[in-house]
Amino acid sequence: MAFTRATGKHRAPSRLSRKSAHAAGVAALATTGVIGTLASPALAADTDTRALEDTGLNQAVITDTIADRIDAQAEAQEREAEEAAALAEAQAKAEAEAKRKAEARAKAAREAEERAAREAERKRLNSFTLPVAGSYVSTSYGAGGAMWSSGSHTGIDFHAPYGSEVVSVGLGTVVEAGWGGAYGNNVVIRMADGTYTQYGHLSSVSVAVGERVMPGQQVGISGSTGNSSGPHLHFEARTSAEYGSDIDPVAYLRSHGVNV
Template sequence: MAFTVLPAPSGKHRRPRRAALRTGTTLAGVAVLTAAGTFGATAATALSTPERAVVPNTIEDTSFARALDASEGLTNSLAAQAAAQHKAADETKRKAAEAKRKADEAKRVAQAAEAAKKKAAAEARIKAERAAEARAARAAEERRKLNSFVLPVDSGIGTGYKVPGSMWASGYHTGVDFTASTGTPVHAVGAGTVVTAGFDSAYGNNVVIRHSDGIYTLCAHMSSLSVSVGETVTTGQQIGLSGATGNVTGPHVHFEARTTADYGSDIDPVAYLRSHGVSI
């Protein structure tokens, strides 16, 4: 058996299937069926048509619109929540970055302070070491001056020690004579304290110095003196000028080394100077 597909009715007997608009209102274009005849004709046509006419459902349209509005509201709410979360995350990152910056700055300041502290300590240590070295150098110089000796005058020896002769009360020369013209500076052979400074008939103007090793030295026949009793002298300090005062035949410097400050306790003056490193 063959079937013939009849075309769908058109015109006023068939309404287009696009019935409802998303506005929640009744579809426009639907004719109001006022006459009973018209309604009957339309109903008969509809009964003979395979498809039923679509009648708009206002309630369903309104519910759908409300659902769409609710969906749109939910979407907006979720979007707002997402934006707030992004903003909070950005703020957290900003605060974390600021905290890190402050921590790095504090670390830098602490490192700078530690470096400055170490530098100051190093400079103080160097300064202390240099001061100690300077004190040690001064002390060494003082010891050198205290223990070092020089010639009374920079010249040679005329008459030596213990040369015999009737011109000396002891029967021999109790010291050595250094050649020097009048006015030649005479120096302390070593550091010490002046115990005699004045005139003696035989020695003329003379100075006796007690040294740290307990030995006394005498320089005699000077034209003038530069020190006084009780004065502390250093090695090489000028104590007077050479001359020809006292029992002499001409200008020179008579030099003695003694175990006491008194006459008669003499020892070899050349050997004494050599024992203190003086080349003579």
């Protein structure tokens, strides 16, 4: 039995037929301009999509740029605040250091003044002076004569008109003040260096026993009491408070820097 190819609507076209039909369709579409018509909306749609996409990207970029600027401004403000705080702290430290230095200088100046004052006071206390200001020796030490019981002058006489101020030649403590026989009204002072000085023939006494006297402090007024031939000051330097321990008063005063 022989088979025959089926014909009619159920018969599939051959490959060659499909290719031919496709080519013919493409040619027809090209001829009628359908391809161009179909292509244009697709291209337009693609362009619109890119435009939308570009608009969204631009918006994102703008938003990011504003945020970056805000962040940058915040960071700049924060840096400015930190710099201002650092500057304020540095200024405070500088002011504190300047204050400390000023206080140190003031303290050093006070200490220097105090040292200078102490030194000046020490020098003053250790200083010696003439018992009668501007006076001179009228009778020397060891001069002989019948006026002195020992046969010689145990001190020196300073020229001192009646009523002249008589002062302690240095720092010391009064051990005798009042009548002293041949010395008349007299004062004996134990000096700071352990020696003794005597001031005789005074018209009056200005200090008391036990009193501490400064260099140049008044101890009496000159006169002519006791064994005296006229107003003057009899001055002695001794190694003890007792009579007979006298030493050369001129050499004594000169050894303490007094110009006699």
